[in-house]
Amino acid sequence: MSDIERNQLSSEGSKESSVSVSRPKQLDEVFCSSCGEAIKKEAEICVKCGVRQKSSGKDKNRTVAALLAFFLGSFGAHKFYLGQTGRGILYVVFFWTFIPGIIAFVEFIMLLVMSDQAFEEKYCKKA
Numbered sequence: 253m254s255d256i257e258r259n260q261l262s263s264e265g266s267k268e269s270s271v272s273v274s275r276p277k278q279l280d281e282v283f284c285s286s287c288g289e290a291i292k293k294e295a296e297i298c299v300k301c302g303v304r305q306k307s308s309g310k311d312k313n314r315t316v317a318a319l320l321a322f323f324l325g326s327f328g329a330h331k332f333y334l335g336q337t338g339r340g341i342l343y344v345v346f347f348w349t350f351i352p353g354i355i356a357f358v359e360f361i362m363l364l365v366m367s368d369q370a371f372e373e374k375y376c377k378k379a
């Protein structure tokens with residue numbers, strides 16, 4: 253290890269110890285709407301200031317839902333994904349009748365033709 257490298261390492265180390273409150277945002281993080289602290293995307297309440305975060309309403313993806321309906325629709329995977337857990341359980345219970353598979357395929361088509369806006373209005377609004 254050269255002296256330069258060692259110097260860089262030691263200077264980084266000292267920088268880290270005196271680091272300020274604002275750390276870089278990670279991929280799975282968003283900034284708090286109140287204090288600006290980087291918090292987890294899934295976090296409902298900021299750990300720093302305790303302010304409840306407004307849901308962006310874009311946490312669900314239409315393509316993902318459609319793919320789930322296509323590949324795992326018989327098991328209600330897309331229902332669980334869209335937060336309709338009760339219906340998802342029905343799919344699992346009646347899986348053996350193949351009816352959920354048929355419904356899921358219809359829903360797959362609907363998800364495909366549905367506009368993103370319609371999808372958000374239907375599934376992304378919090379009750």
Ligand SMILES: [Zn+2]
Binds near residue numbers: 284288300
């Ligand atoms: Zn905050």
